[in-house]
Amino acid sequence: xxxxxxxxxxxxxxxxxxxxxxxxxxxxxxxxxxxxxxxxxxxxxxxxxxxxxxxxxxxxxxxxxxxxxxxxxxxxxxxxxxxxxxxxxxxxxxxxxxxxxxxxxxxxxxxxxxxxxxxxxxxxxxxxxxxxxxxxxxxxxxxxxxxxxxxxxxxxxxxxxxxxxxxxxxxxxxxxxxxxxxxxxxxxxxxxxxxxxxxxxxxxxxxxxxxxxxxxxxxx
Amino acid sequence: xxxxxxxxxxxxxxxxxxxxxxxxxxxxxxxxxxxxxxxxxxxxxxxxxxxxxxxxxxxxxxxxxxxxxxxxxxxxxxxxxxxxxxxxxxxxxxxxxxxxxxxxxxxxxxxxxxxxxxxxxxxxxxxxxxxxxxxxxxxxxxxxxxxxxxxxxxxxxxxxxxxxxxxxxxxxxxxxxxxxxxxxxxxxxxxxxxxxxxxxxxxxxxxxxxxxxxxxxxxx
DNA sequence: CTTATTTTTTAGGTATCTCTAATTAAATTT
DNA sequence: AAATTTAATTAGAGATACCTAAAAAATAAG
Numbered sequence: 001x002x003x004x005x006x007x008x009x010x011x012x013x014x015x016x017x018x019x020x021x022x023x024x025x026x027x028x029x030x031x032x033x034x035x036x037x038x039x040x041x042x043x044x045x046x047x048x049x050x051x052x053x054x055x056x057x058x059x060x061x062x063x064x065x066x067x068x069x070x071x072x073x074x075x076x077x078x079x080x081x082x083x084x085x086x087x088x089x090x091x092x093x094x095x096x097x098x099x100x101x102x103x104x105x106x107x108x109x110x111x112x113x114x115x116x117x118x119x120x121x122x123x124x125x126x127x128x129x130x131x132x133x134x135x136x137x138x139x140x141x142x143x144x145x146x147x148x149x150x151x152x153x154x155x156x157x158x159x160x161x162x163x164x165x166x167x168x169x170x171x172x173x174x175x176x177x178x179x180x181x182x183x184x185x186x187x188x189x190x191x192x193x194x195x196x197x198x199x200x201x202x203x204x205x206x207x208x209x210x211x212x213x214x215x216x217x218x219x220x
Numbered sequence: 221x222x223x224x225x226x227x228x229x230x231x232x233x234x235x236x237x238x239x240x241x242x243x244x245x246x247x248x249x250x251x252x253x254x255x256x257x258x259x260x261x262x263x264x265x266x267x268x269x270x271x272x273x274x275x276x277x278x279x280x281x282x283x284x285x286x287x288x289x290x291x292x293x294x295x296x297x298x299x300x301x302x303x304x305x306x307x308x309x310x311x312x313x314x315x316x317x318x319x320x321x322x323x324x325x326x327x328x329x330x331x332x333x334x335x336x337x338x339x340x341x342x343x344x345x346x347x348x349x350x351x352x353x354x355x356x357x358x359x360x361x362x363x364x365x366x367x368x369x370x371x372x373x374x375x376x377x378x379x380x381x382x383x384x385x386x387x388x389x390x391x392x393x394x395x396x397x398x399x400x401x402x403x404x405x406x407x408x409x410x411x412x413x414x415x416x417x418x419x420x421x422x423x424x425x426x427x428x429x430x431x432x433x434x435x436x437x438x439x440x
Numbered sequence: 441c442t443t444a445t446t447t448t449t450t451a452g453g454t455a456t457c458t459c460t461a462a463t464t465a466a467a468t469t470t
Numbered sequence: 471a472a473a474t475t476t477a478a479t480t481a482g483a484g485a486t487a488c489c490t491a492a493a494a495a496a497t498a499a500g
Contacts, residue, residue, distance in 0.1 A: 006457060027478055040458055042479050047456095059465055059478060090335040100329045109320045115310040226487060247448055260488055262449050267486095279448060279495055445498070454489075461481085468475070 001051065001067070005106045008075050009034060010044050011053055014064060015072035024061040073137035079105040080126035080133075081116050087127040088120065094127040095169035128169075129160025129179045129216065145219065147183070147195065148212035155184045156217040163214040175205055177215065221271065221287070225326045228295050229254060230264050231273055234284060235292035244281040293357035299325040300346035300353075301336050307347040308340065314347040315389035348389075349380025349399045349436065365439065367403070367415065368432035375404045376437040383434040395425055397435065 003011065013033045017025040027045070031038045042058075049056030053068030064072065082104040086092040092100075114135070117123075124140065125131055133139045144159055158181045161168065172178065176199060186204070187196040193209030223231065233253045237245040247265070251258045262278075269276030273288030284292065302324040306312040312320075334355070337343075344360065345351055353359045364379055378401045381388065392398065396419060406424065407416040413429030 004456075028476095036457095037459065038478065039460080039480085043457080046479095086332075090332070090339055092331075092335070096331070100327070100332050103327045103329070104324075107320070107323045109323070111312075111316070112306075112310070112320050115312070119310055224486075248446095256487095257489065258448065259450085259490080263487080266449095441500100443498100443500075445496105447496070448494080450493070451491085452489105453491105454487105456486085456488105457484105458486105459482100459484075461483105462479100463481085464477100464479070466475105466477070468473100470471105470473080 001053075001071075002108075003051070003053070003071060006044070007048060007051070007053075008071070008106060010041075010048060011064075011068055011072045012075050012079075014048075014054065014062070015069070015076070018064060024063075026061075070137050073133040073139070075105055077133040077135075077137070078107070078113055080130060081113065081120060081123070083126045083128075084120050084123045084132070085116060088123075093169075093173070095164075095166035095173075097127065098164060098166075125160075127179070128164050129158070142218050144216040146213050147185075147197070147207075147215040147217050148193070148209055150185045150217060150219065152185050152188055154219060155182070156219040157182050158215055159218045160216040161214055162216060168211075168214060171211070172215075175207070176203060177205065177207075183217065221273075221291075222328075223271070223273070223291060226264070227268060227271070227273075228291070228326060230261075230268060231284075231288055231292045232295050232299075234268075234274065234282070235289070235296070238284060244283075246281075290357050293353040293359065295325055297353040297355075297357070298327070298333055300350060301333065301340060301343070303346045303348070304340050304343045304352070305336060308343075313389075313393070315384075315386035315393075317347065318384060318386075345380075347399070348384050349378070362438050364436040366433050367405075367417070367427075367435040367437050368413070368429055370405045370437060370439065372405050372408055374439060375402070376439040377402050378435055379438045380436040381434055382436060388431075388434060391431070392435075395427070396423060397425065397427075403437065 010030065013030055014025055017029050017033060027038050027041045030041045030045075034041075045054065045056050045062060046058075048054045048068070049062075052065055053071055054062045054064055056062045079101045082101040083097045086097045086100060087094055117135075123132055131139045131141050142159060146162070147158075150156065158177060158179055160179065161172070177183075181199050182201070184198045184201075185195060186198055189195070193212075194206060195209070195212045196204065196206050199205050230250065233250055234245055237249050237253060247258050247261045250261045250265075254261075265274065265276050265282060266278075268274045268288070269282075272285055273291055274282045274284050276282045299321045302321040303317045306317040306320060307314055337355075343352055351359045351361050362379060366382070367378075370376065378397060378399055380399065381392070397403075401419050402421070404418045404421075405415065406418050409415070413432075414426060415429070415432045416424065416426050419425050
């Protein structure tokens with residue numbers, strides 16, 4: 001079973017939406033996630049249904065099948081491995097990798113991915129802290145919460161970001177909130193939800209609730 | 221000016237055919253080089269003509285324009301850099317790289333190619349000994365002749381192969397004729413054109429004229 | 441130098457993936 | 471519950487890239 005580049009992109013979007021959003025994924029959601037029109041999505045859903053990577057009943061909803069899940073995770077695996085390559089080996093900044101990885105993920109060659117994985121030393125997380133599925137599609141995700149949800153005096157380690165847009169990532173670079181940083185919540189302002197944290201036991205950082213909501217932490 | 225993947229493939233084929241074949245490139249030549257039908261080629265030639273990467277007069281012939289040359293060399297540069305990456309870093313055998321490089325060459329990202337080039341230490345030749353054009357499309361090609369054309373007692377160094385098919389490359393691996401090997405012609409049999417050479421001053425090797433014709437040598 | 445052959449191009453059709461506009465189904469309001 | 475709004479789908483059409491079959495041009499043969 002082989003998917004086209006377009007089909008892979010749709011399936012990946014569906015996977016991501018059903019992971020985050022919980023309840024069923026709507027045609028409109030997919031359209032805006034993938035920057036296309038709902039009419040195109042309907043068309044593609046029918047095709048993905050025929051290929052049995054999703055279960056689809058029109059006007060009703062959809063669900064990824066185990067086959068679809070496997071294929072989506074394969075694409076995500078490739079995407080994240082390439083991101084590691086770009087950052088670790090080619091010294092891309094973490095806000096520059098997405099577009100290129102978006103192209104590289106569609107290269108078809110199981111051998112290439114095996115070799116790349118080995119070459120990168122079997123990384124478990126990508127530069128944004130997202131877990132890399134293994135060759136069988138298994139993901140070891142760490143239990144993590146938004147920084148925003150931590151209480152005062154709680155400690156932890158930044159392990160990932162929710163938003164991977166260049167604007168957000170560059171902001172984090174600027175203020176020094178990198179993945180792996182050990183943090184502690186010093187204060188939370190009730191009025192606006194903003195938060196003050198201590199980074200690596202030496203630097204104080206204030207951030208808005210919008211920012212704190214997009215930083216994921218492994219509490220200790 | 222941007223080319224689609226298909227357009228890049230046609231242009232690359234045209235470039236290679238006009239380099240080797242000397243005289244004008246025919247529709248049928250392109251069709252068989254690219255594994256497609258002449259009718260499809262005609263179609264594409266019209267489009268490439270409109271995009272001004274070739275000069276095209278129907279029923280008459282075509283010629284690559286300076287623009288087309290630049291774009292073709294860019295694609296070839298990418299292809300060969302990826303081949304170096306696959307062999308040097310991911311330990312692909314030199315007969316396994318072509319298919320994958322054929323996909324990777326179409327990734328669009330000038331930054332990626334710059335970084336890859338630097339990461340590979342600005343290689344000047346690919347694993348088959350073919351020169352890698354620089355960022356401006358300049359190629360430093362070495363004057364080289366087919367092993368078949370050398371005279372008895374002439375010495376040289378294997379620098380490239382004409383045929384890059386896995387079957388041929390695996391044969392070369394088997395007999396130990398690698399790129400960089402220093403060789404000397406010991407004997408040439410007039411009857412069948414076969415040739416006997418000395419490799420690295422220690423190994424005698426017999427080969428048919430078909431093989432000797434596909435090995436390129438820099439004479440010393 | 442006219443006929444036959446080969447080469448090349450055009451015409452018409454298929455598949456993929458996209459769009460806009462129109463229609464249909466589902467969800468909300470009143 | 472009927473009317474309205476929103477969401478989703480179908481209809482029809484465009485772009486790319488391919489195909490087969492038919493026509494046209496160029497080349498080769500008698």
